[in-house]
Amino acid sequence: MTARKVIIIGSGPAGYTAAIYAARANLAPLMISGFQYGGQLMLTTLVENYPGFVDGVMGPELMQIMRKQAERFGTEVVADDVTAVDFTRRPFHVSAGDTTYEGDTVIVATGASATLLGLPSETALMGRGVSTCATCDGFFFKDQDIMVVGGGDSAMEEALYLSRLGRSVTVVHRRDSLRASKIMQDRALKHPNITLVWDSEVEDILDPAQGKVTAVKLRNVKTGALAERAVDGLFIAIGHQPNTGIFRGQLDLLPSGYVKVVPGTTQTSVPGVFAAGDVQDQVWRQAVTAAGMGCVAALEAERYLEATQAR
Numbered sequence: 001m002t003a004r005k006v007i008i009i010g011s012g013p014a015g016y017t018a019a020i021y022a023a024r025a026n027l028a029p030l031m032i033s034g035f036q037y038g039g040q041l042m043l044t045t046l047v048e049n050y051p052g053f054v055d056g057v058m059g060p061e062l063m064q065i066m067r068k069q070a071e072r073f074g075t076e077v078v079a080d081d082v083t084a085v086d087f088t089r090r091p092f093h094v095s096a097g098d099t100t101y102e103g104d105t106v107i108v109a110t111g112a113s114a115t116l117l118g119l120p121s122e123t124a125l126m127g128r129g130v131s132t133c134a135t136c137d138g139f140f141f142k143d144q145d146i147m148v149v150g151g152g153d154s155a156m157e158e159a160l161y162l163s164r165l166g167r168s169v170t171v172v173h174r175r176d177s178l179r180a181s182k183i184m185q186d187r188a189l190k191h192p193n194i195t196l197v198w199d200s201e202v203e204d205i206l207d208p209a210q211g212k213v214t215a216v217k218l219r220n221v222k223t224g225a226l227a228e229r230a231v232d233g234l235f236i237a238i239g240h241q242p243n244t245g246i247f248r249g250q251l252d253l254l255p256s257g258y259v260k261v262v263p264g265t266t267q268t269s270v271p272g273v274f275a276a277g278d279v280q281d282q283v284w285r286q287a288v289t290a291a292g293m294g295c296v297a298a299l300e301a302e303r304y305l306e307a308t309q310a311r
């Protein structure tokens with residue numbers, strides 16, 4: 001089998017942008033998109049902060065547009081899940097379905113997944129009042145009552161961001177002390193617009209029948225008491241999991257599981273393998289920042305191929 005110049009693993013904004021750049025540089029990229037292509041934006045509704053769409057664009061539609069754009073320039077898309085990689089030999093080996101593909105370079109863009117509560121009502125109302133990203137969706141809850149779940153830095157950050165938009169912000173945490181850093185705790189606890197509800201878990205989210213969030217049922221884990229609070233939006237901020245299981249032992253990962261890169265680049269611990277988007281970014285996690293990193297990864301892959309005279 002002839003090695004591909006570029007293999008892209010993953011099909012969110014980082015993967016598609018890498019594909020567009022690599023395809024336009026005549027590198028005929030192969031994208032292994034995963035059975036469920038499109039990444040986290042497939043779970044959202046209206047996206048209003050991706051530049052170029054005055055009236056916003058639905059998340060799945062945006063991913064469809066990116067896919068068409070990548071294919072238009074000759075990206076080949078394979079809808080399989082990657083099951084194994086071998087970055088110890090060149091060309092690199094990437095296995096998906098019954099096939100093992102060979103690539104002179106690989107761009108890892110498998111993203112991260114927000115940890116969820118696991119309630120059926122959460123799935124039903126995702127993008128309809130339930131969100132995992134305050135920067136993305138906070139604006140929809142201007143002057144409304146908002147709830148945030150979680151006790152870590154992410155939850156405090158989301159609550160502080162939302163406090164500038166909402167009428168009220170309630171943070172629900174399952175214990176009686178926060179995991180967040182002292183400085184973030186202080187900011188959130190001192191904020192006049194933020195209220196903490198301790199020792200409580202989300203039992204259910206209402207009301208899937210209406211197709212929007214109207215209230216949240218909370219259970220006090222110490223007393224078992226149930227309470228219902230009327231809210232318009234629920235932000236789940238209980239952590240993220242980078243999708244890096246298949247890269248363990250192949251690439252250096254951070255203790256948090258994210259791919260380790262040379263700061264300011266997409267270069268991983270293996271020359272010729274690049275990582276872009278949420279799989280290497282635990283700070284910004286935006287579609288547009290992921291897309292920017294996808295661009296950088298494709299340009300770095302192109303430079304690498306030129307330098308190693310593999311093209």
Ligand code: NAP
Nearest residue numbers: 117150151152153154155157174175178179237238239240
């Ligand atoms: P995290 O530190 O792992 O905190 C997750 C929080 O969610 C914990 O309080 C945890 O409760 C709670 N939780 C987990 N599963 C839950 C469930 N099923 N139901 C209810 N609550 C649940 O995650 P993170 O806040 O996303 O932060 C990740 C890393 O990024 C951390 O190292 C953090 O410091 C860093 N970060 C830093 C900043 C900043 O400095 N500005 C901002 C964001 C993130 P327990 O406490 O009971 O386990």
